[in-house]
Amino acid sequence: MPDDLNASERVAAALAADILDGALPPGSRMREVALADRFDVGRYTVRSAIALLTARGLLVHERHRGAFVPELTRERVDEVHGFRRVIEIGSLRLALARGADLGLVDDAVRELEQLGEDAPWRTLIATHQDIHHQIVAAAGNERLLSAYATCELELQLMFAAIRPDFTARRLAVLHRHLLDQLYIGGDVAVRALEDDLEISGRAALLSALERQTPA
Numbered sequence: 001m002p003d004d005l006n007a008s009e010r011v012a013a014a015l016a017a018d019i020l021d022g023a024l025p026p027g028s029r030m031r032e033v034a035l036a037d038r039f040d041v042g043r044y045t046v047r048s049a050i051a052l053l054t055a056r057g058l059l060v061h062e063r064h065r066g067a068f069v070p071e072l073t074r075e076r077v078d079e080v081h082g083f084r085r086v087i088e089i090g091s092l093r094l095a096l097a098r099g100a101d102l103g104l105v106d107d108a109v110r111e112l113e114q115l116g117e118d119a120p121w122r123t124l125i126a127t128h129q130d131i132h133h134q135i136v137a138a139a140g141n142e143r144l145l146s147a148y149a150t151c152e153l154e155l156q157l158m159f160a161a162i163r164p165d166f167t168a169r170r171l172a173v174l175h176r177h178l179l180d181q182l183y184i185g186g187d188v189a190v191r192a193l194e195d196d197l198e199i200s201g202r203a204a205l206l207s208a209l210e211r212q213t214p215a
Contacts, residue, residue, distance in 0.1 A: 008048035011039050015049060016153070019058050019069055020122035022160055030059065030067040057154030072161050072209050080151055080158065081202040085194075087148045088135055092193050095138035096185050104134040109179045113172040124168050125159045131175055135182075135193070161208040166200075174200055 015035075018024045035046045050067045053059040061067045070076070095102070108131040115124060129152055136148045174196065181192030 007039075007041050007045045008052060011035070011041060011045060011049035012052040014039070015053060016056075016058055017122060019053075020125065020156055020160055021120060022163070024069050026069050026071045026161075028069045029065075057151060058157055070157075072158060072205065074206060074209060077158065077202060077205045077209065080154060081197065081205075083151060084132075084148075084155065084201070085197055087144060088132060088197060089190065089193060091136040091139035091141070091144050091148075092182070092190060094141060094144075095135070096189060098140060100138040100140060102134075102138060102179070102182055105131060105138065105182065106179060108134050109172070109175050112168070112175055115168040115172070117168050119168055121160065121163055122156070124171065125156045128159070128171055128175070129156055131178075158205055162204045165204055165208065171200075 015024070015030075019028075030046075030050050032043045032046045032050075035049075036043050039046070050059060050061070054061050054067060058069070059067045060070045094100075108127065112124075112127045112131065115127060132155075133145075133148070133152065136145055139145075178192050178196050182189045
């Protein structure tokens with residue numbers, strides 16, 4: 001059983017990399033026979049990998065359609081970012097109230113600043129996501145962090161859609177500014193995070209969605 005679980009995780013990790021890099025764009029279906037051949041594993045292992053990715057928000061599974069990479073929709077953007085806003089803003093308020101150390105947020109911003117423009121897109125969006133993960137972690141509340149973890153891969157998948165709009169350099173500049181405001185604290189910090197979530201997050205995704213939608 002452990003060997004099979006390891007195989008499922010390996011297949012899931014490879015498919016996740018393909019999805020986040022854009023090699024498997026929205027709408028791509030997961031065909032069990034083809035995937036079993038590709039990874040030289042049994043179909044049960046493929047099904048387990050698909051179930052893992054479905055639980056993590058990188059795939060959806062529908063009756064009669066099977067599993068596929070979900071399309072970006074306004075409803076999905078609004079729902080995920082509504083959840084994200086509640087968790088991140090609430091966590092920041094708790095972190096500020098307890099005088100939390102923002103050193104890990106600072107480290108994550110520095111890591112983003114060190115990425116070159118040739119960095120794989122999945123590396124860029126994972127590094128960006130770590131900044132926001134560390135903001136939630138600064139609250140010191142494991143329940144909040146656990147809840148936030150349920151949407152982190154889905155957020156990275158969504159950010160694959162804004163690839164034409166953001167470079168490593170632009171994201172680094174935006175998040176260095178955010179960090180400076182977080183260090184000021186109080187309402188300044190909260191407003192800066194609210195602006196980042198709206199402008200660099202929800203609004204950017206909706207703009208990308210408009211480009212993808214036929215007139």
